[in-house]
Amino acid sequence: MSLDEIEKADEGIVESGAESSPWLVIYRTLRDEIVSHDLASGARLPSEKQLCDRFSVTRMTVRRALQALQHEGMLIARKGSGVFVRRVPPCYQITDGKRFIDNITAPGDSVLTHTLSIKRERARAEEAEALQLPRGARLIVITRLRLINDEPTFLNVKHLPSSYFQNFDDIYAQRQSVDDVYRHHGIHDYVRKETRITGGFAAEGQAQILGLAAGAPLLLSQSLNEDSAGRRIEHSKGCWPLTAVEFVFPGQRESIDGTIEGFAQ
Amino acid sequence: MSLDEIEKADEGIVESGAESSPWLVIYRTLRDEIVSHDLASGARLPSEKQLCDRFSVTRMTVRRALQALQHEGMLIARKGSGVFVRRVPPCYQITDGKRFIDNITAPGDSVLTHTLSIKRERARAEEAEALQLPRGARLIVITRLRLINDEPTFLNVKHLPSSYFQNFDDIYAQRQSVDDVYRHHGIHDYVRKETRITGGFAAEGQAQILGLAAGAPLLLSQSLNEDSAGRRIEHSKGCWPLTAVEFVFPGQRESIDGTIEGFAQ
DNA sequence: AAGCCTAACCTGTCTAGACAGGTAGCGTGT
DNA sequence: ACACGCTACCTGTCTAGACAGGTTAGGCTT
Numbered sequence: 001m002s003l004d005e006i007e008k009a010d011e012g013i014v015e016s017g018a019e020s021s022p023w024l025v026i027y028r029t030l031r032d033e034i035v036s037h038d039l040a041s042g043a044r045l046p047s048e049k050q051l052c053d054r055f056s057v058t059r060m061t062v063r064r065a066l067q068a069l070q071h072e073g074m075l076i077a078r079k080g081s082g083v084f085v086r087r088v089p090p091c092y093q094i095t096d097g098k099r100f101i102d103n104i105t106a107p108g109d110s111v112l113t114h115t116l117s118i119k120r121e122r123a124r125a126e127e128a129e130a131l132q133l134p135r136g137a138r139l140i141v142i143t144r145l146r147l148i149n150d151e152p153t154f155l156n157v158k159h160l161p162s163s164y165f166q167n168f169d170d171i172y173a174q175r176q177s178v179d180d181v182y183r184h185h186g187i188h189d190y191v192r193k194e195t196r197i198t199g200g201f202a203a204e205g206q207a208q209i210l211g212l213a214a215g216a217p218l219l220l221s222q223s224l225n226e227d228s229a230g231r232r233i234e235h236s237k238g239c240w241p242l243t244a245v246e247f248v249f250p251g252q253r254e255s256i257d258g259t260i261e262g263f264a265q
Numbered sequence: 266m267s268l269d270e271i272e273k274a275d276e277g278i279v280e281s282g283a284e285s286s287p288w289l290v291i292y293r294t295l296r297d298e299i300v301s302h303d304l305a306s307g308a309r310l311p312s313e314k315q316l317c318d319r320f321s322v323t324r325m326t327v328r329r330a331l332q333a334l335q336h337e338g339m340l341i342a343r344k345g346s347g348v349f350v351r352r353v354p355p356c357y358q359i360t361d362g363k364r365f366i367d368n369i370t371a372p373g374d375s376v377l378t379h380t381l382s383i384k385r386e387r388a389r390a391e392e393a394e395a396l397q398l399p400r401g402a403r404l405i406v407i408t409r410l411r412l413i414n415d416e417p418t419f420l421n422v423k424h425l426p427s428s429y430f431q432n433f434d435d436i437y438a439q440r441q442s443v444d445d446v447y448r449h450h451g452i453h454d455y456v457r458k459e460t461r462i463t464g465g466f467a468a469e470g471q472a473q474i475l476g477l478a479a480g481a482p483l484l485l486s487q488s489l490n491e492d493s494a495g496r497r498i499e500h501s502k503g504c505w506p507l508t509a510v511e512f513v514f515p516g517q518r519e520s521i522d523g524t525i526e527g528f529a530q
Numbered sequence: 531a532a533g534c535c536t537a538a539c540c541t542g543t544c545t546a547g548a549c550a551g552g553t554a555g556c557g558t559g560t
Numbered sequence: 561a562c563a564c565g566c567t568a569c570c571t572g573t574c575t576a577g578a579c580a581g582g583t584t585a586g587g588c589t590t
Contacts, residue, residue, distance in 0.1 A: 021543065047570060058545050060325075063571090068480060071336060072466060079571050080552030091463060096514065195514040197462050198356060199484050199507035201337060215333060217482030217507055219464050226516075242464035242482055242507075249361065249514050251458040251491075286573065312540060323575050328541090344541050345582030 026055050026065035034074050034085055041151075045075070045083040070213040073241045077213065086211055087151055087241065095248045096195050096223075112147040115176060116209075118169065119143075120162065127159045130224060130235040138162035142178070145209060152210045153245070156238035164233055178234070187227045196222040197247055206239060217242040287322050291330035294320075299339050299350055306416075310340070310348040335478040338506045342478065351476055352416055352506065360513045361460050361488075374414055380441060381408040381474075383434065385427065392424045395489060395500040403427035407443070410474060417475045418510070421503035429498055447498070454493045461487040462512060471504060482507040 020028075033039045046054065051062045066083060069075040077083045092109070119141045128135040139159050146154040158178065160168070164185060171181045182190065200220045207214040218239040225234040298304045311319065316327045331348060334340040342348045357374070384406045393400040404424050411419040423443065425433070429450060436446045447455065465485045472479040483504040490499040 023543080049570085058547090059571095060546095061544060064543085071480070071482075077571060078553085080569080081554080082570065191516055193516040195516075196511055197484075197514075198511035199464060199482065201507075215336070217336075217464065219462075219484075224516075242466075246461055246463035249460040249462075251456055251460075251489075288573080314540085323577090324541095325576095326574060329573085342541065343583085345539080346584080347540065 022055070022057050023061050023064035023068075026051070026057070026062060027068050029055075030065060030069060031074065034069075034088065037088065039085050041085050041088050043085050045085070047082065071216060073212055073216055073243060075213075076211050087244070091243055092148060092153070092245045093248050094245050095250070096192060109149055110147075112150070113176060114145040114147065115172075116143040116145055117141075118172070121159075123159075127235055131159065131161055131232045133161055133232075140165060140168050142172075148244075151244075154238055154240055155206060155209055156236060159235040160233060164231065182227075182233070187233060190225050190227045190233060193224040193226040193232070194222075195224075195249075199242070200239070202239070210239070210241060212241060219245065219247075221247070287320070288326050288329035288333075291316070291320050291322070291327060292333050295330060295334060296339065299334075299353060302353065304350050306350050306353050308350050310350070312347065336481060338477055338481055338508060340478075341476050352509070356508055357413060357418070357510045358513050359510050360515070361457060375412075377412040377415070378441060379410040379412065380437075381410055383407050383437070386424075388424075392500055396424065396426055396497045398426055398497075405430060405433050407437075413509075416509075419503055419505055420471060420474055421501060424500045425498060429496065443499070447492075452492045452498060455490050455498060456493075458489040458491040458497070460489075460514075464507070465504070467504070475504070475506060477506060484510065484512075486512070 030039070030045070039045065045051070045066075048059050048062050048066070052059055055062065066075060066077065070077060073087055074085065075083050076086045121139050121141050123131065123133050123135055123137040123139050125135060127133075127139060128137060131137075131139075138161070140162050142158045142160075144156045144158070145152055146156065148154070160178075162168075164187075165181055167184065168181055171184045172178070174180075182188075198220050200218050202210065202212050202214060202216045202218050204214045206212075206218070207216055210216075210218075219242055221236075221238045221240070223234075223236045224232060225236075227233050295304070295310070304310065310316070310331075313324050313327050313331070317324055320327065331340060331342065335342060338352055339350065340348050341351045386404050386406050388396065388398050388400055388402045388404050390400060392398075392404060393402060396402075396404075403426070405427050407423045407425075409421045409423070410417055411421065413419070425443075427433075429452075430446055432449065433446055436449045437443070439445075447453075463485050465483050467475065467477050467479060467481045467483050469479045471477075471483070472481055475481075475483075477483075484507055486501075486503045486505070488499075488501045489497060490501075492498050
């Protein structure tokens with residue numbers, strides 16, 4: 001991991017030895033087998049009992065190791081069924097921009113969007129403030145799941161003021177694209193007004209959708225779009241498996257030939 | 266497939282207290298006592314054995330609950346000593362800017378910086394590329410820990426090209442400020458060239474310094490500063506307890522009176 | 531009074547079982 | 561051929577106890 005250097009830099013303060021208790025051995029062994037693709041993504045692990053035999057320990061010791069790997073999002077256990085490899089940790093780079101997720105760096109990656117629900121709701125305090133609407137204003141609420149290379153990677157809820165998008169459902173049903181909805185309603189240009197990033201933990205529903213263990217750590221993103229007239233047109237919240245992505249925010253003064261990157265177009 | 270939980274993404278493991286196994290009851294009870302300050306920050310919890318008596322379960326069941334709370338950074342166990350409350354989860358907002366951490370929103374908060382080490386190293390591939398230097402170039406490496414309201418909150422390693430800062434040690438020793446070092450070397454203006462954010466897990470050394478359990482989830486930040494001549498003067502990496510901060514990135518087109526926020530000055 | 535030492539206490543880890551509840555596949559009966 | 565039900569297997573959780581190793585405070589020695 002990229003920050004292991006911090007530890008190296010400070011070995012004078014704390015040394016992290018090559019200590020090894022039985023569960024740590026199991027943890028490291030399985031982790032290496034996952035990273036090296038000896039255990040393929042999606043594959044089922046040997047059952048806990050088989051692992052007990054292999055490592056000559058009891059189930060609780062095996063489970064200690066499996067639990068750590070689940071927390072890190074590498075494994076997901078399905079009750080009654082088995083434990084499965086979830087993710088070989090490549091980390092996608094996301095550049096903040098208008099289409100948040102559409103600028104995955106590697107061009108060969110597949111991105112699939114699943115619309116889970118479209119609802120109407122009334123603005124609560126939070127959305128009202130973010131969108132600069134009165135509390136109780138009508139909102140369109142879209143919940144979507146994005147799969148990158150077939151791994152569920154981004155769970156997203158968008159809030160849009162109903163009043164700006166009278167024909168939302170028709171257009172969205174046709175194209176599955178919020179940008180097309182914008183265009184159809186006369187919004188041909190808009191700006192990312194603000195982006196926020198923090199961390200949190202997966203509630204049961206989120207975990208299930210993302211294929212993670214309940215309580216798994218997440219990256220949480222929030223963004224706000226504004227049209228050229230200064231109207232707040234979208235408030236979006238989303239969550240990602242903790243190590244699935246790296247957000248890249250380019251600085252403001254990237255002046256090549258006089259224009260400002262992220263500002264032009 | 267109810268997704269409404271995404272609204273309270275940073276809640277904890279499970280909500281809607283429908284289901285309850287013994288360890289979940291303990292988890293929720295202790296979590297509530299921490300959040301409500303019945304258990305003060307820094308206080309020692311009753312020993313595991315006492316909790317066993319209180320909840321009428323065995324130690325493994327108590328530990329199951331404690332483990333979840335440790336993972337979320339609310340508790341930290343010290344072997345031989347006890348389990349202590351670490352953090353009542355207020356989340357500081359950090360606005361990305363020149364002085365990364367100096368713009369904590371709440372003005373009443375205390376910020377204390379601890380310089381852990383200052384070393385000289387040779388640039389490895391990563392730093393060389395980031396700073397646009399030849400591999401093996403001389404670097405100054407500063408490791409610092411920042412406490413916010415006495416909680417260790419930000420562990421940070423800065424890499425600076427030695428060649429730009431001949432008098433680094435003297436100036437830094439006097440003022441403990443990298444900005445002052447810049448000024449003393451004629452750099453009165455610089456820009457945040459890029460910021461990256463992702464997530465990861467605490468190595469043992471990091472965990473100990475931050476007062477977290479080993480393997481606890483972290484927010485990882487990376488930033489790059491450039492002076493007005495376009496020289497890369499600083500590459501900084503850091504890690505934060507997952508829920509300790511929220512990064513706020515204002516959009517580029519915040520045009521008030523014709524200037525671009527984050528660009529002027 | 532200062533310092534050492536020991537005993538009590540605490541967490542970390544592991545063993546060896548047990549039962550509950552979910553899953554999937556196999557075989558039987560229709 | 562198909563549907564159903566049963567069974568074997570799997571993970572989730574809990575019990576009851578054990579030992580190892582770190583911490584701390586109180587008592588003893590000097």
